[in-house]
Amino acid sequence: MDQIKKFLKESADAEYAAFTSKIIPNVDPKSIVGVRTPALRAFAKTLKAADPLTQKFLAGLPHKYFEENQLHSFVVSGIKDFDLCAAEVERFLPYIDNWATCDQCSPLCFKKNKAALLPRVKGWLKSGRVYTIRFGIVTLMRHFLDDDFKPEFLKAVAAIKSDEYYIKMAAAWFFAEALAKQWDAALPYIKEKRLDAWVHNKAIQKARESFRVPDDRKELLAGLKI
Helix, strand or coil: CHHHHHHHHHHCCHHHHHHHHHHCCCCCHHHCCCCCHHHHHHHHCCCCCCCHHHHHHHHCCCCCCHHHHHHHHHHHHCCCCHHHHHHHHHHHHHHCCCHHHHHHCCCHHHHHCHHHHHHHHHHHHCCCCHHHHHHHHHHHHHHCCCCCCCHHHHHHHHCCCCCCHHHHHHHHHHHHHHHHHCHHHHHHHHHCCCCCHHHHHHHHHHHHCCCCCCHHHHHHHHCCCC
């Protein structure tokens, strides 16, 4: 724990802390010390999840600093055993309070354990917690829009009704990716206006910004704005 405190103190950058506070406005600025992401990732690799001191850090929730949450995300993301990783993710999710920590928690082992992952994703989508729902949407987007895609995944995200900005943005991001990867399945959700109007328009915007969506499809989408 002293090692972590020493690292945060030595790596702190007031100017970067101010910048981070602007892009993550819902986090208390006093909890941001200003450590850059590459430095956090590099330091996280020195913290072995099986080490008793690292386990103490992972168990020490809630953390005081934003950067501690970032370290937590990176350490958990590096756990190779799926059951252990999933258990640590489940323990951490209720304490995630911002989009950056949420989106940067991306366990590598999820890719090879999709059958076991999917039931957990479905639970996260129904959790009722803003960043747990967002985590579920982003995880579904990262791992289930390619070879493991099923139309029911689009239906599950479309069914989420929320006024929370970070949930709506995740849903729009998901559908923009779906339009890039699963055009035929995703397009009816836009044509038939099955999504919240804000999500609908934002998904179109993000899809039209994508290099993976052909120009003719971008033109079609432009005419489907609400």
